[in-house]
Amino acid sequence: MTRVCGTPAVCAHLAPAQQEQSQYGGAEGEIEGMAIVLGETGVDELSEVVGVLREWQYDGASIQLHPGDLGWFWRFGAEATAATVRTWSRDGQTLAVGLQDHPKLLRLTIAPDAQRDEELAQQLVEDVTKPTV
Template identity: 65%
Template sequence: MAIEMGRPGADGLGDVVRVLGEWQDDGGPLQLHPGDVGWFWRFGVKRTAEATRTWSRAGEVLAVGLLDGAELLRLAFAPEASRDEELAQQVAEDVSAPERGVLPEGKVYVEAPMGALVQDLLFKDGWESGEPWTPLRRDLGAPVPDPGVHVEAIGPQQAHEWAEVLRASFDGSTFTDERWHAMAAGAPYADARCLVVRDEQGQAVAAVTVWSAGEGKLGLIEPMGVHRAHRGHGYGRAITVAAARALQELGSSSVVVCTPSSNVGAVATYRSAGFEQLPERRDLCRDAS
């Protein structure tokens, strides 16, 4: 049977999230996570559906892609299909041809799991290595210590505080209360939590969202930020530890986070919270300009 590329539509996003969760495995490569889709959901269900692609054979989804912006496609593969030649060839053809409606002309990027055959095919076709990213992971089989600060789970009534901290954590961020509510309405958020750390005056100073993929599966931190006016007090480490504890309570077997290698401060923060630094990974880049 031939490989078919499709768009799930808003009604099919729940099935995509479920499949992505089933593919998360501590022993497998890092790849697109249900939480990545959940974080994108802040733009609304319509845009999330428009940004999602699936590749299937005989009705079985074997690969999922998320257009995280117009120029970046993030991929995940079923564990048994990462070296499937027919699948890899079809995905490579679809992402390389602008007329297929996946990636546009010009400079574009593909994030594929390490070891996936599609990487080999794209390199052979002239794609090159892009920016280095550093993944970090913490096993959740052992108890996670108390973070030593006041941590609060955020609901709809406190969404404005979480959004305010996030805006103050990232230069150029336009995150709004409305986007929080859109994200929280998405299918992946059923297995997610938003947390804040409060200082001694009760002010929210750090924020994080954690995404579970189900019992015994890999969990994800995306995003994590510390208010720029409250840095240097250990709040980044504290909320990262709190995030690990929350995912442990949700049944995750481990937790992973990925940050640009150039962000040495973030790498140091995650390591201080007990995360192990894993080998760098790179996007694939094609500049057809």
């Protein structure tokens, strides 16, 4: 079981990433019919994830995961880094990025414009609290 700490601090348990659609709907600002998808990151996608994290940084931001964290983890190799990164997206737009920094710790950052996305919050909780299969 993995402890999850994000923005704001959220603690739960993480199950392996699975491609699933959200069962929650109707959140304010939600695009009807667009599901939130939990994805694993491939080696070829790491640079894109680092770029997304870079775009989300700004002075005063309370970010629990930033590009340098992935760079630091990269010392173990691209494959090891990719195996620890998860993304949550809707309609091709990344909404959150997580890095399993330790077997019992997931560092999580949410896109600035998705901080109050109720559907995303519900999906994150659902995904990280699923029992490990």
